[in-house]
Amino acid sequence: MNSTHQASLGSICFYGAGSMAEAIVRGLIHKSVAAPKQISMLNRSNQERLTYLSQQYGVFTGNSEQDKNKYLTEASIIVLAMKPKDAKEALTELGPKLQEGQLIVSLIAGISISTLQQLLGTNAPIARSMPNTSSSIGLGATGLSFSEETTDDHVQQVLSMFQSVGIVSVIPEEQMDILTGVSGSGPAYIYYMIEAMIEAGIEGGLTPDQARNLTVQTVLGAASMMLETGEDPAKLRKDITSPNGSTQAALEVLADKDFTNTVKAAVHRCKERSFEMGQAVKEAL
Numbered sequence: 390m391n392s393t394h395q396a397s398l399g400s401i402c403f404y405g406a407g408s409m410a411e412a413i414v415r416g417l418i419h420k421s422v423a424a425p426k427q428i429s430m431l432n433r434s435n436q437e438r439l440t441y442l443s444q445q446y447g448v449f450t451g452n453s454e455q456d457k458n459k460y461l462t463e464a465s466i467i468v469l470a471m472k473p474k475d476a477k478e479a480l481t482e483l484g485p486k487l488q489e490g491q492l493i494v495s496l497i498a499g500i501s502i503s504t505l506q507q508l509l510g511t512n513a514p515i516a517r518s519m520p521n522t523s524s525s526i527g528l529g530a531t532g533l534s535f536s537e538e539t540t541d542d543h544v545q546q547v548l549s550m551f552q553s554v555g556i557v558s559v560i561p562e563e564q565m566d567i568l569t570g571v572s573g574s575g576p577a578y579i580y581y582m583i584e585a586m587i588e589a590g591i592e593g594g595l596t597p598d599q600a601r602n603l604t605v606q607t608v609l610g611a612a613s614m615m616l617e618t619g620e621d622p623a624k625l626r627k628d629i630t631s632p633n634g635s636t637q638a639a640l641e642v643l644a645d646k647d648f649t650n651t652v653k654a655a656v657h658r659c660k661e662r663s664f665e666m667g668q669a670v671k672e673a674l
């Protein structure tokens with residue numbers, strides 16, 4: 390989905406003030422899609438973290454009962470940004486505070502719309518999302534599914550929010566776990582690969598700075614080549630691989646270690662784990 394929507398967002402309360410909430414807040418503010426004073430962020434206890442967030446972004450923050458009551462009831466959009474294991478407590482508390490017309494946007498991995506509604510005790514309109522941390526620099530990739538209670542206006546607001554921080558795919562909810570395996574957790578696999586390449590470069594005698602800069606530019610260049618040429622990755626790989634050359638030798642090592650199946654197994658295990666986390670919450674209802 391490429392078109393840019395400009396729906397007005399109203400006030401947004403992030404219920405959970407961790408790394409994913411910060412990534413989206415940073416993106417929203419940097420892209421001027423929301424002003425700092427439209428945003429509030431709540432966490433359980435870490436005052437130091439809240440002080441950092443209010444100083445860094447100029448948003449409202451809080452962790453007291455009074456703050457919670459104020460920001461959760463005043464917001465037009467409430468973003469669920471706590472870990473799956475904390476969802477039951479947080480949503481049971483949130484349910485009775487919900488106001489008519491408020492929209493819930495969940496970032497929580499694994500937990501279905503119907504489980505969220507059961508925890509809230511009401512069929513509130515819900516957008517289930519799976520973003521990633523690259524949202525903080527406007528290069529996020531987000532999956533979205535909407536509950537049947539959401540209106541066209543809700544859909545536009547949520548598209549607006551996530552399109553401001555990257556690309557968006559609207560998908561059937563049952564595909565959310567595999568999307569988590571590909572793009573929600575995906576940046577971590579790429580960082581893992583980058584870490585290994587940097588280590589190897591240093592082992593081979595490059596300075597840490599050289600190894601880092603060369604690796605980062607290589608990953609950026611490879612991703613940009615795919616975007617700009619629209620080519621198949623296998624074709625781009627073949628363009629680098631001279632017969633019996635150095636690239637072929639490297640790829641043979643990866644193939645010997647079952648690289649493709651290992652990466653696929655990681656993505657599928659992530660999908661399965663996402664489902665398991667949701668099931669654990671559902672079974673404890």
Ligand SMILES: NC(=O)C1=CN([C@@H]2O[C@H](COP(=O)(O)OP(=O)(O)OC[C@H]3O[C@@H](n4cnc5c(N)ncnc54)[C@H](O)[C@@H]3O)[C@@H](O)[C@H]2O)C=CC1
Nearest residue numbers: 405406407408409432433470471472473475479496497498
């Ligand atoms: N980190 C990532 O790359 C991604 C995370 N997600 C999802 O986003 C959610 C948050 O993940 P992170 O930001 O990584 O976690 P985090 O551990 O960094 O942050 C969680 C926040 O929730 C707060 N919290 C927990 N219970 C609370 C309660 N009862 N009241 C108020 N605040 C409460 C904590 O104080 C903390 O600020 C998770 O559900 C995760 O599945 C989704 C996509 C990517």
Ligand SMILES: O=C(O)[C@@H]1CCC=N1
Nearest residue numbers: 498521569573574575
């Ligand atoms: O690791 C997790 O559970 C979350 C979901 C996607 C990225 N981080």
